[in-house]
Amino acid sequence: MSYISSLRCLLCGREYKPTEVIYTCPRCGHNGILEVNYNYEVIKKVFTKESLENNKNFFMWRYLPLLPIDNPSLIGPLNVGWTPLYEAKRMMDYLGVNNLWIKDDGRNPTASLKDRASAIAVVKAQELGIATLTCASTGNAASSLAGASASLGLKNFIFVPRTAPKAKIAQLLVFGATVFAINGTYDQAFDLSIEASENFGWYNRNTAYNPYMVEGKKTVALEIAEQMNFDVPDYVFVSVGDGCIISGVHKGFYDLFNLGFVNKIPKLVAVQAEGCKPIVDAVNGDGVIKYVEPHTIADSISVGIPRNGKMAVRDIKESGGFGIAVSDDEILSSIKLLGSIQGIFAEPAGVTGFAGYIKAITNGVIAKNSKVVVIVTGNGLKDVDSAMKSVKSPLQIEPSLESVKCALNNICR
Numbered sequence: 001m002s003y004i005s006s007l008r009c010l011l012c013g014r015e016y017k018p019t020e021v022i023y024t025c026p027r028c029g030h031n032g033i034l035e036v037n038y039n040y041e042v043i044k045k046v047f048t049k050e051s052l053e054n055n056k057n058f059f060m061w062r063y064l065p066l067l068p069i070d071n072p073s074l075i076g077p078l079n080v081g082w083t084p085l086y087e088a089k090r091m092m093d094y095l096g097v098n099n100l101w102i103k104d105d106g107r108n109p110t111a112s113l114k115d116r117a118s119a120i121a122v123v124k125a126q127e128l129g130i131a132t133l134t135c136a137s138t139g140n141a142a143s144s145l146a147g148a149s150a151s152l153g154l155k156n157f158i159f160v161p162r163t164a165p166k167a168k169i170a171q172l173l174v175f176g177a178t179v180f181a182i183n184g185t186y187d188q189a190f191d192l193s194i195e196a197s198e199n200f201g202w203y204n205r206n207t208a209y210n211p212y213m214v215e216g217k218k219t220v221a222l223e224i225a226e227q228m229n230f231d232v233p234d235y236v237f238v239s240v241g242d243g244c245i246i247s248g249v250h251k252g253f254y255d256l257f258n259l260g261f262v263n264k265i266p267k268l269v270a271v272q273a274e275g276c277k278p279i280v281d282a283v284n285g286d287g288v289i290k291y292v293e294p295h296t297i298a299d300s301i302s303v304g305i306p307r308n309g310k311m312a313v314r315d316i317k318e319s320g321g322f323g324i325a326v327s328d329d330e331i332l333s334s335i336k337l338l339g340s341i342q343g344i345f346a347e348p349a350g351v352t353g354f355a356g357y358i359k360a361i362t363n364g365v366i367a368k369n370s371k372v373v374v375i376v377t378g379n380g381l382k383d384v385d386s387a388m389k390s391v392k393s394p395l396q397i398e399p400s401l402e403s404v405k406c407a408l409n410n411i412c413r
């Protein structure tokens with residue numbers, strides 16, 4: 001059994017046993033997101049820095065005592081997590097900063113951080129004896145769920161906006177999901193998928209509806225802390241859509257703080273696109289989320305109704321962090337910069353945290369010697385069309401050395 005002590009409603013504070021409720025607070029309805037509490041005193045006895053040091057399982061399950069899993073034998077075979085944390089030396093030289101680290105979570109089985117949450121969802125579904133799962137997604141949550149499900153022989157019904165990047169749809173279809181490409185936004189897909197799961201009894205993975213997704217996403221923070229020898233950074237920059245990843249990052253450091261592994265929680269910086277920044281505005285303003293009509297090239301964070309907004313705003317404020325918005329042009333130029341200076345290829349939403357870091361450094365919002373981790377949340381191959389907008393065309397040549405020379409000298413007309 002897991003070490004969960006209770007599930008607590010974000011709105012009314014009422015606590016439940018995990019066996020009492022599957023999704024949200026029965027009293028508050030769909031907005032009553034449940035947060036997972038653990039019995040840290042008991043965990044301390046089985047989970048120590050020494051036990052971690054001796055653990056040779058380098059993927060997210062090395063943190064099993066901190067995860068909401070009752071039956072570990074149901075864990076899938078894909079290796080999720082333990083993605084690289086790079087000390088970004090060339091980028092530091094280029095930007096004239098010290099202490100920049102990049103966590104490349106595009107290096108997961110389906111190429112985004114969402115794999116961390118989907119890996120939990122497929123276990124929870126099986127624990128309930130449900131073999132069919134659903135979710136609404138801008139693309140990555142769905143492709144990660146489809147991959148994890150395929151690896152275990154589970155079925156998927158997926159709701160995505162018709163405009164989702166082709167590569168993400170391709171992943172879904174290759175993994176064998178049934179895909180509903182809806183003529184509408186992610187925000188509409190979200191409500192529809194809940195209705196469908198209530199109707200058909202499918203297990204629902206939706207962010208900020210399923211209480212366990214934050215728990216999976218927090219493993220990125222557990223890894224960052226361990227990879228930095230528990231000497232945590234001053235800031236973590238995260239791209240934000242629904243606000244589930246950033247709450248997961250907070251939860252990971254919060255767990256480690258409660259276990260005495262770290263002595264502080266880093267300041268969390270939420271980065272959104274200028275055309276869709278409800279969480280940034282709430283964090284920097286009165287704390288209240290106002291819904292917007294999203295306009296951004298970064299499809300994974302094109303979320304007008306951030307479902308985990310309330311929790312995210314609370315966590316960012318509690319950490320002493322702030323919000324920052326970047327333009328689509330800044331996102332696109334950051335794809336090229338991160339790729340050409342550091343060899344890391346990110347999708348638009350994947351690089352948005354980094355674009356926010358550049359802006360924060362440039363504007364003097366944070367000091368150049370601040371110790372910073374930027375999370376890259378998704379791989380660039382997920383959205384090649386956007387990547388192509390950030391670069392020049394290849395040189396067109398004839399198959400001859402003459403043609404190469406003339407292209408190099410830029411004398412071909």
Ligand SMILES: *Cc1c(COP(=O)(O)O)cnc(C)c1O
Binds near residue numbers: 241242
């Ligand atoms: C989902 C996603 C995000 C945003 O995560 P939220 O939990 O919705 O805030 C950022 N980047 C990528 C690549 C994503 O897939």
Ligand SMILES: [Zn+2]
Binds near residue numbers: 009027029
């Ligand atoms: Zn409630």
